[in-house]
Amino acid sequence: MATHEQAETLADATLPPEDIEHPGPRQYVVVAVVLAVLTAIEVALFYMEFIPRPVATGSLIVLMILKFAIVALWFMHLRFDSRVYRRLFITGIILAISVFLIVLLTFGVFFRD
Amino acid sequence: MGQAGGHPAAVQTPHTATGLDNRKLGMWAFLGSECLFFGSLISSYLLYRGRSIVGPYPEDVYDIPYTSVSSFVLLMSSLTMVLALNAIQRGDHRRLRAWLLATALLGITFVGGQVFEFTVFVNEGLTISRNLFGSSFFVLTGFHGAHVTVGILMLLTLFGQSLSGHLPTERALRVELVGLYWHFVDVVWIVIFTIVYLIP
Amino acid sequence: MSIAVPTRQPFFRRPKATSGLVSWLTTVDHKRIGILYGVTAFVFFIVGGVEALLLRIQLARPENTFLNEETYNQIFTMHGVTMIFLVVMPLGAAFFNYLIPLMIGARDVAFPRLNAFSYWVFVLGGIFLTSSFFLGGAPDCGWFCYANQSLTSQGHGVDFYAIGLQILGVASLAAAVNFIVTILNERAPGMTLMRMPVFVWMTLVVNFLLLFAMPVIAIALFELGFDRLFGANYFNPEAGGDVLLWQHLFWLFGHPEVYILILPAMGIVSEVLPTFSRKPLFGYAAVVFSGIAIGFMGWGVWAHHMFTTGLGPVANTAFALSTMFIAVPTGVKIFNWMGTLWGGSIRFTTPMLFAIGFVGLFIIGGLSGVTHSIVPSDFQQQDTYYIVAHFHYVLFAGAVFGLFSGAYYWFPKVTGRMFSERLGKTHFWLMMIGTNLTFGPMHWLGMWGMPRRYYTYEANAGWDLWNFVETIGSFIIAASILIFMVNVVRSVARGKAAGDDPWDARTLEWTISSPPHHYNFAEIPTVHHRDEHWHRKYAEDEEGTPVPVVAGAQEHEEHEEDEHAEPHMPDPSYFPLIAAAGMPLIGYGVIYKFWPIAILGALLTLGGLFGWSLEPVAEEEH
Numbered sequence A: 001m002a003t004h005e006q007a008e009t010l011a012d013a014t015l016p017p018e019d020i021e022h023p024g025p026r027q028y029v030v031v032a033v034v035l036a037v038l039t040a041i042e043v044a045l046f047y048m049e050f051i052p053r054p055v056a057t058g059s060l061i062v063l064m065i066l067k068f069a070i071v072a073l074w075f076m077h078l079r080f081d082s083r084v085y086r087r088l089f090i091t092g093i094i095l096a097i098s099v100f101l102i103v104l105l106t107f108g109v110f111f112r113d
Numbered sequence B: 001m002g003q004a005g006g007h008p009a010a011v012q013t014p015h016t017a018t019g020l021d022n023r024k025l026g027m028w029a030f031l032g033s034e035c036l037f038f039g040s041l042i043s044s045y046l047l048y049r050g051r052s053i054v055g056p057y058p059e060d061v062y063d064i065p066y067t068s069v070s071s072f073v074l075l076m077s078s079l080t081m082v083l084a085l086n087a088i089q090r091g092d093h094r095r096l097r098a099w100l101l102a103t104a105l106l107g108i109t110f111v112g113g114q115v116f117e118f119t120v121f122v123n124e125g126l127t128i129s130r131n132l133f134g135s136s137f138f139v140l141t142g143f144h145g146a147h148v149t150v151g152i153l154m155l156l157t158l159f160g161q162s163l164s165g166h167l168p169t170e171r172a173l174r175v176e177l178v179g180l181y182w183h184f185v186d187v188v189w190i191v192i193f194t195i196v197y198l199i200p
Numbered sequence C: 001m002s003i004a005v006p007t008r009q010p011f012f013r014r015p016k017a018t019s020g021l022v023s024w025l026t027t028v029d030h031k032r033i034g035i036l037y038g039v040t041a042f043v044f045f046i047v048g049g050v051e052a053l054l055l056r057i058q059l060a061r062p063e064n065t066f067l068n069e070e071t072y073n074q075i076f077t078m079h080g081v082t083m084i085f086l087v088v089m090p091l092g093a094a095f096f097n098y099l100i101p102l103m104i105g106a107r108d109v110a111f112p113r114l115n116a117f118s119y120w121v122f123v124l125g126g127i128f129l130t131s132s133f134f135l136g137g138a139p140d141c142g143w144f145c146y147a148n149q150s151l152t153s154q155g156h157g158v159d160f161y162a163i164g165l166q167i168l169g170v171a172s173l174a175a176a177v178n179f180i181v182t183i184l185n186e187r188a189p190g191m192t193l194m195r196m197p198v199f200v201w202m203t204l205v206v207n208f209l210l211l212f213a214m215p216v217i218a219i220a221l222f223e224l225g226f227d228r229l230f231g232a233n234y235f236n237p238e239a240g241g242d243v244l245l246w247q248h249l250f251w252l253f254g255h256p257e258v259y260i261l262i263l264p265a266m267g268i269v270s271e272v273l274p275t276f277s278r279k280p281l282f283g284y285a286a287v288v289f290s291g292i293a294i295g296f297m298g299w300g301v302w303a304h305h306m307f308t309t310g311l312g313p314v315a316n317t318a319f320a321l322s323t324m325f326i327a328v329p330t331g332v333k334i335f336n337w338m339g340t341l342w343g344g345s346i347r348f349t350t351p352m353l354f355a356i357g358f359v360g361l362f363i364i365g366g367l368s369g370v371t372h373s374i375v376p377s378d379f380q381q382q383d384t385y386y387i388v389a390h391f392h393y394v395l396f397a398g399a400v401f402g403l404f405s406g407a408y409y410w411f412p413k414v415t416g417r418m419f420s421e422r423l424g425k426t427h428f429w430l431m432m433i434g435t436n437l438t439f440g441p442m443h444w445l446g447m448w449g450m451p452r453r454y455y456t457y458e459a460n461a462g463w464d465l466w467n468f469v470e471t472i473g474s475f476i477i478a479a480s481i482l483i484f485m486v487n488v489v490r491s492v493a494r495g496k497a498a499g500d501d502p503w504d505a506r507t508l509e510w511t512i513s514s515p516p517h518h519y520n521f522a523e524i525p526t527v528h529h530r531d532e533h534w535h536r537k538y539a540e541d542e543e544g545t546p547v548p549v550v551a552g553a554q555e556h557e558e559h560e561e562d563e564h565a566e567p568h569m570p571d572p573s574y575f576p577l578i579a580a581a582g583m584p585l586i587g588y589g590v591i592y593k594f595w596p597i598a599i600l601g602a603l604l605t606l607g608g609l610f611g612w613s614l615e616p617v618a619e620e621e622h
Helices: A004-014 A025-047 A053-075 A083-106 B022-048 B064-089 B093-123 B132-163 B169-198 C021-025 C030-059 C069-104 C112-134 C157-185 C198-230 C243-277 C284-300 C313-341 C350-372 C375-381 C385-415 C421-447 C464-494 C532-537 C575-591 C595-614
Strands: C538-540 C546-548
Touching: A025 A053, A025 B064, A025 B169, A053 B064, A053 B169, A083 B022, A083 C198, A083 C243, A083 C284, B022 B132, B022 B169, B022 C157, B022 C198, B022 C243, B064 B093, B064 B169, B093 B132, B093 B169, B132 B169, B132 C198, C030 C069, C030 C112, C030 C385, C030 C464, C069 C112, C069 C157, C069 C198, C069 C243, C069 C385, C112 C157, C112 C575, C157 C198, C157 C575, C198 C243, C198 C284, C243 C284, C243 C313, C243 C350, C243 C385, C284 C313, C313 C350, C313 C375, C350 C375, C350 C385, C350 C421, C375 C385, C375 C421, C385 C421, C385 C464, C421 C464, C532 C538, C532 C546, C575 C595
Parallel strands: none
Antiparallel strands: C538 C546
16 A cells, blocks of 8 residues: 555646546536537438538548547546546557558458448 | 535545556456457448348448437436436435436436347348348447446446445445446447448 | 445355365455466366377377377367466466565455456366367367358357357456556555566556457457357358458457467566576566567567468568567567576576576577568468477477476465475476477478378378477476476475575565465565665675675664554455356356256356445455
8 A cells, every 4th residue: 555645646647737627517418418419410411412422431430539539538537537547548449440440451341332 | 515516525545556546447447448349349340341242231221310319318328427426426315316317217218229129120131140231230239238238237236225325425436437337338339320320 | 434334234144264165265365366276277287288198199100090080179179278278378367366466565456356256267167168078079170260160160169169268258357457457556655667576567568468358359259159159140151251350350369369378477587587696687677668569569460370361462561570570579588588697696496497498498489480470481381380389389388487487486485385406407307308309390390391280190201200209208298297296295295494585586575474474464565676675685885796784774664553453354255256157157058058057147147246246345343
């Protein structure tokens, strides 16, 4: 067990700055509304067949990443918590994306119609 | 501590070398590994997209409005989850139970919706053994649904513990941990909804 | 601050035994769990070794009829599966379990019951997998079980493979979470990451590899299982399934897996060499960063197992390059180990012999590995005994030698007794000779074209003599293991008392008694240096020669604990065993489609997990 002073020093090194206000219920509802709006945009994009497919696909991916990040940063509190948690999670995400991108590339998935 | 938007009820810095709680660190490590779990399933799905030799194909069976409502339900359950955590951190146990129950009910709605959707697909001829689409779709969404179900069980357990007086404010971390798991399951669905259902 | 929660009557009473069978079944003490892992893994080592001897008897002569094809396939499959999943990985776990808390100055791991759960899942999963021999046949698809042969394999062998490895994967994942949190969070005050022993660093890297690699094989196994049991089409070519998907998923796991197998041994050797050279490890930072580099780069080389599958020149080149690059950090470690020995005051004890043997033989295995990285060359080597030579040099002459080094090194700490050096050295030399006789000739047999995974070979291909020599070698290895076992039994019974620090070593585990008290440290130490224990014993004079510190001249830190009370440790628990016990039952139920057993298993596991979550870590009424 670390002594209290040492724990606090190490903890300080891993916490983000204290000046960010932690969200309350009202802020969380705002976040949820944003997420709902983004979802609505996604569904709308699906139906807008006049948009060229690569643009639609790209936009959908961007929206997906945005929603993912918002849930992670606010609901999962990563924005206000120690950076260590963020690193653990991002390592898993980046690793998964990287290796599977390569696997799918070897299968030529992105060169088919 | 009745602050609306301030730091939650003061929790002592855990006596660990990093100052972080063991269980929270463990949960985040586990969620990191789950990225690889779902990443493998999603990649398998992507590999086989468009390669099924016989139908039904996605465009034959998908009901996007229906699934959109389902997705909305799950997204809102993340809101109720975070409100539940906020409630226990403020010491408001009645609201805690209300929001926990709401989250569980929304989760049950989602899983119920999935089960219904699967039944419809099966009736339309899409089974796990029918073609590549059937295999990769049902296994991916099935594992997701199983994860949601485990989450519902944990939420109901917390609800029961709170009812019987075994979930005091000092044990808010338990709600936080279940919450992290629940939000992760939501986030996976965000990816599945876009990649599996929406992207042509 | 006590929590005002109404006390509950537990469903049944918390176990309290400290000796006897029940105390072992319910233990949450990392040291006992380490011993359980070690003994169980050694039993499986004998099983895997017997499987090897059976293979070698069959191959001693061309066109032999000792084993028929079907049996041979099962035996070589299970030899690989056993040695990798039931021996080398659990032996690593045995060392992690016993040593990590001691080396970081902690009283136990972060999650003691999860620790016990990992062990019980391992042992029951191992029994489940091995029971396949008696239930219609073991898996016969090779340890890598390629699709779609895996789909058409008759009988339930492959089902046991799919479910058995799945169960074992749960154990590894749970352990990974446990050790990552333990190493990050339970270090004693003053033990920064760069003051940790190298063994602890390697354990951290290994457990991150496990954390991220196990889910991938879990999915591969689920896909295989669903194909076989529910008619899914993942690997079914008739439906358009691609068998290469299995290979990618398998090797995405499989390559990090080989680093999971070797890094613990590298960590052990990094502790043993300095102690018996009376010098600190040369280039500590370089060794640590090389280990981390291997952990990262290990994710970028997997397709070098697939060079002959038609990936195309771009993919082949990329993976050839990444494979060549990953040799660099390993080379860095080897040079640092040599640097540790250079100029040291060497004592050739048994653990030191195994450690030096590891370094020399691992170089051979590593070099043959580098030859595989050259794609056209690999086309010749693939599926021949040359590959078999490579991985046995790195895994047997490498990892197993390293693990024996650790076994001898920490034997006094675990048992409180010294082993016989005479028997130990006999073991070493016999094993050295046997290993090289068995695996050396495989290099040229492979180059001459002898294929692997075949139950026999033609007479007069020029292979007869060396196959026979290899069989002799394998029996010499077996003899050396018998000597090891005799040494262990006699030394535990009648060895000389070891004392706290028989080797004059460098790290914290040697500051406490042999064996340690169940609470490890009476007072948690405060750490001021790397090799803290060494610096407490010795200061350095102007020439850098260690000079013993006068006893009692060291500082004692203040402590507020009551000096008379033993530290309160987590209590034993039934639930890890109960939760684990359900899993093989689910397995049997699913394989034989006998649902009552599967449901019973599920209830046991769920009930066990439920009870565990409601049970406090330690009861209050002590």
